[in-house]
Amino acid sequence: MTTHAPASRGFTLLELLVVISIMAFAIAGVSVALRDNGRTALERDAARLAALLDAGRAKSRASGAAVRWVVTEQGFRFDGVPNASLPSQWLDPGVVVRGNAVLVLGPEPLIGPQQVVLTHRERPELALRVFTDGLRPFAVESLP
Helix, strand or coil, X not given: CCCCCCCCCCCCHHHHHHHHHHHHHHHHHHHHHCCCHHHHHHHHHHHHHHHHHHHHHHHHXXXXXXXXXXXXXXXXXXXXXXXXXXXXXXXXXXXXXECCCEEECCCCCCCCCEEEEEEECCCCCCEEEEEECCXXXXXXXXXX
16 A cells, blocks of 8 residues: 655745745845936935045145136036046036035135035935035035
8 A cells, every 4th residue: 555645735935935035135126226316316426526626626725726616507617727627517417506606616725614505307305415614525415
């Protein structure tokens, strides 16, 4: 007399856990891929602007010439530095400046508190402030 093992029906707990973990990884990948593009672009351009302003400030101190950062319709420009030595456009064309900002970057070592507020056309409720107290380098902070 032979005995047969009962036919298994359904999934084992291990198989269910493997399927759930695969689904969790897929959802995590999709959520990273769908990250807010307006916010990402704004953060990237704000960090770049802070670095460019510090570079313009250093060029001003090194040359002894006054350097100003001015907003233009196409982006921005650095007055007082040779043409094309610093970029003049945003990485993302959707980035805009609130107000008519002009920053004086030197040549004095202390330049006084200055700031510029950036937003994005797609997400105007988001705003980042690029600022300095005049002594420290430019930094970026989120505005409420």
